[in-house]
Amino acid sequence: MLAYVSKLDFLLWVALPYAVITIFILGHIYRYLTDGFSWTSKSSELLEKNMLRIGSMAFHYGILMVLIGHFIGLIIPKSWHEAFGLNDHLYHLIAVVGGLLSGLFALFGLIVLTYRRFSVKRVLAASSLGDKVVLGVLLLVVILGLLATLSNIGGQFDYRTTIAPWLRGILTLRPDPTLMQDVPVLFKLHILAVMLLLAIWPFTRLVHVLSVPIAFIWRTPIIFRQRCPERD
C-alpha cells in the first residue's frame, strides 16, 4: 500500500490541501466573529449597472453550473455514475460539452467584470485590493480549468479515477498523494490555482458565497426584534 511518495508530492497534495482547508474554515470563523460588519457581497451596482448586468449574470450562472459539474464529477464516485447507466463515453461527452459551455460563460463574464472594474472610474475608486485580486485569481482558475479540459478533449485521461478519489480522500481524512502522481500538468496547475483561491477566499468579498440567503425561503415578511430580553 505504501508506495513511494516524493516530498514535493506530499507537500502539494497532502500538506497544502489541509493547510488551505484550515485557512478556509478558520479564516471564515475568525472574520465572522471579529468583523461581521465587512461581510458583504460588496455590490458596486449603484456605481455602474449596465456592464455589471452582462458580466455578473454570465459569470455567476456560468460558475454555478461549473460548480455543479465539479460536484458531479469529483464528489460523486464513478461507480455511481455507472449505476445510473452513465458509461465512460456518455459521461465524457456531457462533461466536456457542458463544462466547456459553462466555463466559457463564466470566463466571458469574468472578462467583462475585470474590464469594468478597471475601466469604470467610479468602480475602480470604490475597489479594494481584494476586489481586484479576486478577479485575477478567478481568471487564472477558470482559464487553467478550460485549458485542462481542452487538452483532454479526447478523454485519454480520466480524472474520475485519479483526481476525484484523491479529493474524496482529502475530504474524508484518508489522503493518498500517489493518486496525483500521473495527473497531467495543466490539471495540476488548475488545482493549485484553486487552492490559492480558497486560501484568500475568507479575506475577500468571496465570503458572500457562504451567505446565500436560504432562510429567506420560509421567512415571514415582517420581522420584529426585541432590544434585549428583560432581566429580573
Add this chain to the structure above:
Amino acid sequence: MALKAQLSMVINLDKCIGCHTCSITCKNTWTNREGTEYMWWNNVETKPGIGYPKRWEDQNKYRGGWKLENGQLKLRLGGKLFEYINIFHNPYLPTIDDYYEPWDYDYENLFKAKESKFQPVARPKSAITGEYMDKIQWGPNWEDDLAGSPEYMLKDPNIDSELEKEITLEFEKTFFYYLPRLCNHCLNAACMAACPSGAIYKREEDGIVLVDQEVCRGWRFCISSCPYKKVYFNWHTQKAEKCIFCYPRIEAGLPTVCSETCVGRIRYIGVIFYDIDKVKEAASEPDEAKLVEAQLKLFYDPNDEATVKEAEKAGIRYDWIEAAKRSPTYKLIKEFGVALPLHPEYRTLPMVWYVPPLSPILQTMTKHGYSEYEIFPAIDEMRIPIKYLAKMFAGGNEQLVRNILKKLLVMRMYMRAKQLGREDKFNQNLLKEVGLTPQMVEEMYRLLAVAKYNERFVIPTTTKEKYENVYREQGLTGYDYIPPCDFCNPQQG
C-alpha cells in the same frame, strides 16, 4: 387582537418654509461619512417636481412597494424566486446618477494657487472618484422652488397627461409646496419584506425600522423595494443604510434631529397603538381610495379603557400608555382627522403623516377674487391642487383631502372670529359640517399653531436598567467603544 406601540410623526405642510434646516442637521449628524455623501435620510422637495432620487414615485421604473394580485399582497419588485434569479444584478436598482454624483470643492486651491493673472477658483471634485467635474448637471434640490419649471415640474410622476394640460394652461397661476421626506417606519415595510438576509427589522418597543449592519450582506433589494427610496446603498461600506429615527435620542425622550431643529416647528412625534393582527388585512384593501380609512381603523384610542387593558395585556409599559394618551400624532391623525399618509397606495402603511397644505389653495383662490369668508364653497373649484394632493396623500380620494382642507379653513375662520370678538357672527353650522366641536377646534388650533416643545413631542424614554448593567457600563459607551450586549439573543422570523 395584539396591540403594539409605534412612534409616529406628523408634518404640517402648511407651515413648511422649505428652509432645509432639517436636512442639513440630519446630514451633519448621520450622513457625513465616506460613502454616504449622496444620502439625505431627510430631504425636502418642491412639489410638483421630480424629487430625489429623480422620479422616485415612478414605480414602473423602481418597482417599490406592494401591489394586489388576485387579492394577494405581493411586492411590486417580484416574489422570492425573482430575487433569487436576479440577485447577481438587480434590474430595478437606481444608480448614483438617479440621485446625483456627490462632490466637494477644491478649496485648497484658493490658498495654494500660484500668483497669476486670473483669480484662483475652487473647482468641484467628485466625492467618489476624486476627479474634477467639469460641469455639474444635477444635485440635491436642483429644482428647488420650481427652478427650471415647467420642464422639471411636468416630469413629476403625479402629473399625468390630463393634469399636465391643465397645469400648463394655468402655469401663470401655478402652485407649489414643500414636502419634507424621511423613512416612514412603515407598519408593512416593503424594504423589510424584500431583504433576503432578514437584516431589516422593526423594533418591538417603538416600531423603528433599522438595518442591522452586521447582518446586511449587500443584496440591495431593500433599496428597490422601498417605494419612498428611503433605503440607500453606502458605496463605501457596500451595505444598506437608512433613517434610524434618531433612536439614541428617542430612547432618551428627545425628538429626532430633524424635528428638534425644525424652524417652522411643524413636526410632531408621539406614540400610536395599533393592532398588528390586522395590518395585513388593512394593507390588502382592494380599493386604493379606501386605504387611508383602512389604516386609520388600525389605530386605537389610547383614552379608551378597553385599549388600555389591551395595551397592558400586550406588556406595554405604563409610561408608554401615559404617553400615548397625550400623543399629538394620534390627535392630529385620528381624533381631528387632519393628517394623511404619503402615497397610501404603496400599501406599506407609512407612519409619517402629513397635514396637507392649504396655502396653494388660498393663494389660487385669492387670485380668483374670493374673500376669506367665501372660501369655503370655493374649495371645490380648485380642481387642480385638490386632484394633485389626492394623488399624493389619499390614493386619489379627493373627498378626504377636501374634508381636511375644510376643517383647516373652518378652524381659521372660527379662531379669527373668536379673536376679533365676533363669535356671534360665526356660522356654527360650519363646525357641524366638518364634524368638529368648539373644544376640538381650539385644541387643534393650539396644537397646530402654538404648541410648545413638550406638547409637540411626547416621547416616553426607554428604561435600560432591566437589561443593562448601567453601573458597569458607565464611561464605556462612547463613539469608539460600545460594549456588546452579553445576553442579547436577537430573534428573527
